[in-house]
Amino acid sequence: MAHSGASNTSTTIRFALPFKQESQLLNSVLLPTWPAIILFGHLANVVNIAIFLKSGIKDSVTTLLCSLAVSDLSFLVLIIPFVTSYITLHFAPNWVWPINRNIMFLAFQWPAFTFYDFSCYISVATGVTRCACVAMPLRFKSVFTKSRTVKLVIALFMVAVLLRMPVLTIYNIVLRQNPSTYSTDPNLVHSYKEILVKVNDILNRQSMPYINFIIMIACVIILTTKLHEATRVRRSHAAHSHTTRSTRHISDLKQPDAQRMSAKDIKVVQSVVLVCSIFVISQLPFSVFSTARLIEPEFDDKGYYHYLFAVCTVFSYTCYFLNASVNIFVYYRYNSKYRDALLSVFKRKAAFDQPSNIK
Template sequence: MATEYDADIVMYVAMMGLCPTIALFGIVSNIINIIIFIKTGFSESITVSLLGLAISDLLALVFVVPFIAFSNPIMLHSDDHPFNSIDVIFLAITFPYSAFTRITCLITAFVTIERCLCFVLPLRVKTLLTPRRSAIVICAIFAITLCTLIPPHLAAKLDWRHDTRRNKTIYGLVFKRKDSAQLMEIRTIMTLSIQLFSFFALVVSNIALAITVKRQAKWRASSGAAGIQQNGQLQQNSVENAADSTMSRNRRLARMIQLLSFIQFVTFLPSTLFYLVALGLPEFSMYGKYRNEYKSCWPSATVLQCLNSSLNIIFYYRMNTRFRNRMAKMFKKGATRIFPANANTMDNTVETISQRPRPR
């Protein structure tokens, strides 16, 4: 069994060593994502969905900041503060953070289903998934998942109470009802159900997406070969070129979504297992018999979830040309405002180099 010292070491390494850097990068990167998606416009439903994903990631990482602040040794072990840090973390921080991370899971599952429909029903997807309908789905995901905050806040609150160890009145967790334990268990079941549903949707939609992409690639290859045999050469008109371009773009988007889904599955698997353990073993909690094991496991899961919320910008930049161009344009405009003389000089240099005659 883990000791309190072991649990504190894990918490310090995770929350004071790893999370600050990851959370800072994630907050900045998701703000950039939001700006770029807004500037791109909402003519496509995928942009609306990715904007919702960036907002949920940003809100989750914002709650990591007070999590880090209340997890430092001074806050945890000092008796001078008029509050209990663990109680504040438990009720005011971990529950909202968990809700926003589950929103991320559901939106990722929705985006995967959306990309799958682009291949399964290419002629109807534009009418089935309009930007307006995607926005309604994203708002519904936020509303439904935030309902998981109701049971714990019905069960407990932060209020002044007497601390027997300190022998003074402090601001901490107070259970309001006799059925508080049952309400906490209901919240665990709700959160676990959302997590398992998103995992199921991710797995099924990714399998369907992979099969459909492979079938369409074979069909394009066979139709191209048939065209060559029939006409002696491949006749490509503007319509075919446009179709090929759209298909290529959809394949790139599909690969990006599959990669995001895989990373989410890996990073959220530990927390899902911890919820299953908590459901079968109620003492595995912040205030139960296995509280040291609980405090040792969850910081590690938090680090993985922070990674999932922070890395999206890297995949968008590497796998989406439109996002890359928007990002380069945005930073170029910012550099022009900060360093106007240097930016003009750089633009003139680039223009001069581009006008030089190329060797034949």
């Protein structure tokens, strides 16, 4: 009897999981924002794709940015079933599902995050190529051509699919007879193999995120340093405007190529730095709680720190959705061709909507 009482007490303590209230509060605050963020992300990425195509994809940076918009849009489209089921489960747990809930909750989750991984790799490639062109322009500007960039994008997509293959193959949708309704309904079945999930965790939750994170931080540091040098040199030249033209020309020739960036190059570097910085900030929560998950096994969706894990998960998802949606502001601020093309669309629409003056 004494042993039974101790066991019950242990069970009570075990399931008195911490951070439950914090998890419920965060869900109540953040989950309602998900549909708005995703809807805006759809519109923003459609606009990005349309503007890039209209302006012409003529260089490696535009090719990468257009590919990034396509990948972000694909992620946001495929994640809708998961988000719908997640929000419904939180706010209406007793709602009767017309189809098997797991189909919406799980079937599209891994394909969606395959495209998110693809976006991450494109962002890293953008940072690395721009970093190489700025740091060593004479050697690398002729290397990153449009055709080679297209091949790079295709290779990155294949890498993203290959790395996610362990979990992309464990779910299947099959038709099964419902004994209560005598109807045939679709059901989600999985050939759950622990080794496949473990491989996915090692590749996509531990190895690749850290590699991407470190590379992007290095790119941001290098690009920011070069940008600071170029800005300092340009200000120094402006301050010494009384110097003769020939003297300025000789001075320019003595400056390293990275310090003689044009105003257009500086804008490009600024936009790439911001895109890379957004990526780093959005990946930071995931990197932190992935590290905590390695250190503390109970920090998991079925462990003692279940609710704290849920808090981190919801916050990370919010960062994912924002990361796939806000690049339009960067392009509008730092890409003059993008801004002019976007404004011209609105001007034409405004002119078309104006009533005719013909009587």
